[in-house]
Amino acid sequence: MDELEIKLVLTLRVPKTELTLNGVLRGLAELKNIIMSTLTQATLDALETMFIAECQAREPGRYVRHGRQGRARKFITSFGPVCYRLAQMKERTTGRVFSPLIEGLKAVPYRRYQGESLEGAIGQAIHLSYRLASRETLRLCGFAPSKTTLHRRLQELAQSEAHWPSFRARPFKFLMVDGTVVKLQGNRGENAGEAEMRWAMASEGERQPFEPVGFWVGKDWATIGQDLRERLNYEDLEVLFCDGEAGIEENLLAEGMRVQRCVWHGKRDFSILLYHDGWKKSEQQPLVERLEAIPLFYLTREVLEKVLPPEKEVIVGLVEEIKAGFRKLFEALDPEKYPKARTYLENFYHQALLVFEYWLEGKGWIPLTTNVIESALSRVVNRIKRVGKRWSEKGLINWLMIALRKIFKPETWEMLWAQYLKIHRQIELKSVEASYAWI
Secondary structure: OOOOOOOOOOOOOOOOOOOOHHHHHHHHHHHHHHHHHHHHHHHHHHHHHHHHHHHHHHOOOOEEEEEEOOOOEEEEEOOEEEEEOOEEEEEOOOOOEEOHHHHHOOOOOOOOEOHHHOHHHHHHHOOOOHHHHHHHHHHHHOOOOOHHHHHHHHHHHHHHHOOOOOOOOOOOOEEEEEEEEEEEEOOOOOEEEEEEEEEEEEEOOOOOOOEEEEEEEOOOHHHHHHHHHHHOOHHHOOEEEEOOOOOHHHHHOOOOOEEEEOHHHHHHHHHHHHHHOOOOHHHHHHHHHHHHHOHHHOOOHHHHHHOOOOOHHHHHHHHHHHHHHHHHHHHHOOOOOOHHHHHHHHHHHHHOOHHHHHHHOOOOOOOOOOHHHHHHOHHHHHHHHHHHOEEOHHHHHHHHHHHHHHHHOHHHHHHHHHHHHOOOOOOOOOOOOOOOOOO
16 A cells, blocks of 8 residues: 555634533534545545556556646535546547546546445435435535435445345244235326235244345235245244235245244234124124133233243143133134134134244244334334335335345445445555644
């Protein structure tokens, strides 16, 4: 590495009275952008001189100086705008005029907002609308890309993350799937109806966190199942957690896998199906109370792990109590009066007790609900349904790929930006000295 020395002399006005520490810190903070802009201009000037010298030395006589561009080029950076008049060179044989600094630093032509200036604004756009993200960045930094520029650059950033990687090196044991309805729009913003946005998360075992392994918009469970089988070691999966939606088990359940139905969904959907059977909320109350009295619906994983005695006899007795509660409820559910609710509950019952079977096999406690997915994705769903309102399918997928890095895997956020910015090597500070003198 070559060494570049830049000398910067600052002259500060210091009040003699009523100066506080916060006044010192705020005043210095406001100097940051000015100092960084000055350093950037000096660095660009030094690099430009070096590139010109290297160009002329490489092929003497082929390139000659050709003045500077008529207007200063504005580069908007993470610390504010930097204006610099680029020197030009001319190739004698072809007459081509070019900027040695632009070519030497591989800068993107005609681009004002540099990639490294957008991390803060794109990070805001994960939680806010593009318009509000632009406004908030402007408030905090004094400059910001427009909502259109921000949207376009986020889509560009997502191109490197457009495909899910293979997870075959990961020993996943548990698979959770769920979905929600999103509103779509066409190329010109027209209403394009609704579509299912579905996702899958996987865990390597008991007490291990679940992490996203796929997002899909407008894809059926058959397509999703095929995708997951190609990217996961599907034969190693032991438990599928789901809410019982049609198509999930037929397409995602492999040989050797068992199903644990989400208890929270069971409680909620029971009331919904009673309504579909023609029973209003007030008429449902006796049946809902019987359901809620079954221990399965008020137990939590924390209670199972920390409160209940660890003897098998206790758990076996608890399972018998739960089964007895279901039998009493089935007796009250006349198939003629409650056809949908009874059928749903019978199917739910056969797949809701795996949590106890798994523990009795000595494998530990598995989750009772898919709330881990819904809780983790609540910010994502809120952004999609309450802030964005309507999305193009491509725009939604691109946004999800970036939101994944920001919300669920922060450790990959820096890696994503390094890849996008094509940073191979960067300037490093060797030493810094500071001295002062009262004038």
